Amino acid sequence: MSHAATTPRPKSLKTARLPRGSAWGIALLSVLLGSGIGLLAGLGNKVQWGLLAALLFVVITYTAAAAVEGRRQARDRVATSVIWVTFVLAVIPLASLLYETVKRGAKVFDGYFLGHSMGVVADTEPGGGIYHAIIGTLEQVGLATVMSVPLGLLTAIYLVEYGRGRLAKAVTFFVDVMTGVPSIVAGLFVLSFWILILGFDFSGFAGSLALSILMIPVIVRSTEEMLKLVPNELREASLALGVPKWRTILKVVVPTSIGGITTGVMLAVARITGETAPVLLLVWGNSFINTNPFEGEQASLPLYIYQQYANSSGEGAAYDRAWAASLALIAFVMILNLVARGIARWKAPQSGR
Amino acid sequence: MDISTKSDTAPPPPPTVVPLEPGSRRPSVRLGDRIFLGLSRGSGILLLLIMAAIACFLAYRAALVLAKNDGNFLTTFEWEANGDPPVFGIAVLAFGTVVSSVIAMVIAVPVAVGIALFLTHYAPRKLSGPIGYAIDLLAAVPSIVYGLWGVLVLVPHLNGLYGWLDTYFGWTGILDWQGGAPRSLFTVGILLAIMILPIVTNVSREVFRQVPLAHQEAALALGATRWEVIRMSVLPFGRSGIISASMLGLGRALGETMAVATVLSPEFVIRTSLLDPGGGTFAQNIASKFSEATVQGQDALIASGLVLFVITLLVNGAARAIIARRKEYSGANA
Numbered sequence: 001m002s003h004a005a006t007t008p009r010p011k012s013l014k015t016a017r018l019p020r021g022s023a024w025g026i027a028l029l030s031v032l033l034g035s036g037i038g039l040l041a042g043l044g045n046k047v048q049w050g051l052l053a054a055l056l057f058v059v060i061t062y063t064a065a066a067a068v069e070g071r072r073q074a075r076d077r078v079a080t081s082v083i084w085v086t087f088v089l090a091v092i093p094l095a096s097l098l099y100e101t102v103k104r105g106a107k108v109f110d111g112y113f114l115g116h117s118m119g120v121v122a123d124t125e126p127g128g129g130i131y132h133a134i135i136g137t138l139e140q141v142g143l144a145t146v147m148s149v150p151l152g153l154l155t156a157i158y159l160v161e162y163g164r165g166r167l168a169k170a171v172t173f174f175v176d177v178m179t180g181v182p183s184i185v186a187g188l189f190v191l192s193f194w195i196l197i198l199g200f201d202f203s204g205f206a207g208s209l210a211l212s213i214l215m216i217p218v219i220v221r222s223t224e225e226m227l228k229l230v231p232n233e234l235r236e237a238s239l240a241l242g243v244p245k246w247r248t249i250l251k252v253v254v255p256t257s258i259g260g261i262t263t264g265v266m267l268a269v270a271r272i273t274g275e276t277a278p279v280l281l282l283v284w285g286n287s288f289i290n291t292n293p294f295e296g297e298q299a300s301l302p303l304y305i306y307q308q309y310a311n312s313s314g315e316g317a318a319y320d321r322a323w324a325a326s327l328a329l330i331a332f333v334m335i336l337n338l339v340a341r342g343i344a345r346w347k348a349p350q351s352g353r
Numbered sequence: 354m355d356i357s358t359k360s361d362t363a364p365p366p367p368p369t370v371v372p373l374e375p376g377s378r379r380p381s382v383r384l385g386d387r388i389f390l391g392l393s394r395g396s397g398i399l400l401l402l403i404m405a406a407i408a409c410f411l412a413y414r415a416a417l418v419l420a421k422n423d424g425n426f427l428t429t430f431e432w433e434a435n436g437d438p439p440v441f442g443i444a445v446l447a448f449g450t451v452v453s454s455v456i457a458m459v460i461a462v463p464v465a466v467g468i469a470l471f472l473t474h475y476a477p478r479k480l481s482g483p484i485g486y487a488i489d490l491l492a493a494v495p496s497i498v499y500g501l502w503g504v505l506v507l508v509p510h511l512n513g514l515y516g517w518l519d520t521y522f523g524w525t526g527i528l529d530w531q532g533g534a535p536r537s538l539f540t541v542g543i544l545l546a547i548m549i550l551p552i553v554t555n556v557s558r559e560v561f562r563q564v565p566l567a568h569q570e571a572a573l574a575l576g577a578t579r580w581e582v583i584r585m586s587v588l589p590f591g592r593s594g595i596i597s598a599s600m601l602g603l604g605r606a607l608g609e610t611m612a613v614a615t616v617l618s619p620e621f622v623i624r625t626s627l628l629d630p631g632g633g634t635f636a637q638n639i640a641s642k643f644s645e646a647t648v649q650g651q652d653a654l655i656a657s658g659l660v661l662f663v664i665t666l667l668v669n670g671a672a673r674a675i676i677a678r679r680k681e682y683s684g685a686n687a
Binding site: 048072073075076079080082083084085086087089090091093094096097100101104150151152154155157158159161162163167168170171173174175176177178179180181182183184185186188189191192193196197213216217220244245246247249270271273274275276277280281302305306309314322323326329330333334337341 | 383406491
């Protein structure tokens, strides 16, 4: 350590470091150099300038840090910047997606759009709205929720409170596997079973059957996690008082974790609301208002987006409507997400993990 | 008040000892308990039945049409399932599905691991909560909206990248670009990568959080830099977690429908170059052929769906098996 010998004070137990903020300095330098080289070499594409600057940043950081701090620190700095870059990479698409949706969607998004159907509006004409699609989506998702919640809750209760042995293991495994069933396969299953074999027609209810197949495993999973968080002392206290097990579960265990369960259900609802594929196969779509989910084709928000887009050739009234409907759908899903997480935080069980 | 009056008026009852019969430790099961257990076990069994039913009904409908198929289901490069006799094969679809998902994995997994490390080890405490939340929101965006965004933003922006790849790597053959609109399997892979990023990130983040602090502190105490801590204690501990996270992501990518159907310009051919438009995936093919399909055509689509179902089942099952094995070691769920 010749460095320590030359410094007058013995304070230098610290090894030499690059000055604070040097990362920003190097970043600025490499951006300048990158654009300079890009300009001189006549690279037309700004992305290439950026790549050049990023490359320069890594090289300069490494050499500077290696010279001052040593190899290992240099490698650490490079790793740090690479990890920051991955994060920025992930943020770009999210930001761009939200920006485009709001910008394009705001064009025709108003009260009229929300309150009218596409009844007599041709695809190329302006006007029309998503009222019928909102009704369809709400009914389909509502029915799916009504079917999945009891089934999901009971299964989760079985797994946490009763489950021992082979059956419980099998159920756990298949719930996990079921989480990964592609939505289009769920749609095909209901198609083969409900429509082709039993001979029913396309309807909102057929769609909600498929949606509930997608929803149940999500609910089971999240409910299971929540029930596991309930401290055993509560169960034991209740059982010790002579309360039967089923009442203990209904009056003690479930109420304790009801916040988390609600959150899980809402997240599941948010997830299936955006599902297009099963709806495409089973509900078919309809430009008129059909409030009866059990009979006849219905519309649905994600399906509406797809159909408007498919009929639009990338511009014009239908294209604008597709984006406006996307805005409505994203807003709905995100609000649901926010509320669900709010509930989770507000009702979180007192015991930590 | 309440307590004192109670204790005054009601003296504690004499302790009654319930005599336990030797040999029977369980009290007789109450009716309510039996009903409740039956209900909850029944719904568990119902779930198993649903999974079995999915496999059976798909297989039944598929068998109906496969018997009539005039082509070879595995090798025919054609999809004329409405014809009489029908001719269809899944070679193109299997190729497209695997290729686009693999591209998605290659891009998404390193980035997702990076983000997960960022959230657990690099980000300032105050930032990591909101960022994790933003990643969750990314997962909540419906896939059809990703599709619209892909066509509007991603596809035009890829012209530059395609040109660059073609100039410098065109000689490889697989990155040769004829100049068509960049709506190829490669673009689909990039879009899928963005879509599976959240799930891979979330699972890896959970694993990295479970890395015992003692391991990391030990490494730090020996003078390791932060990167060395990650390389020597975090990544080895999280390896199986990363693998299973990737496979969960792969499962998602394999079955993704609407985003692929909007972005890809499908054609029933296998192109040697990833950058040329054409090809297709199972899910995309089902979605785009469905509206014109006759009952027989629908059955053919169901047959291809069955293949997709089996593939995702295997991938997800493997991922879950890896996770389950890890849980036993970690003791985090004790």
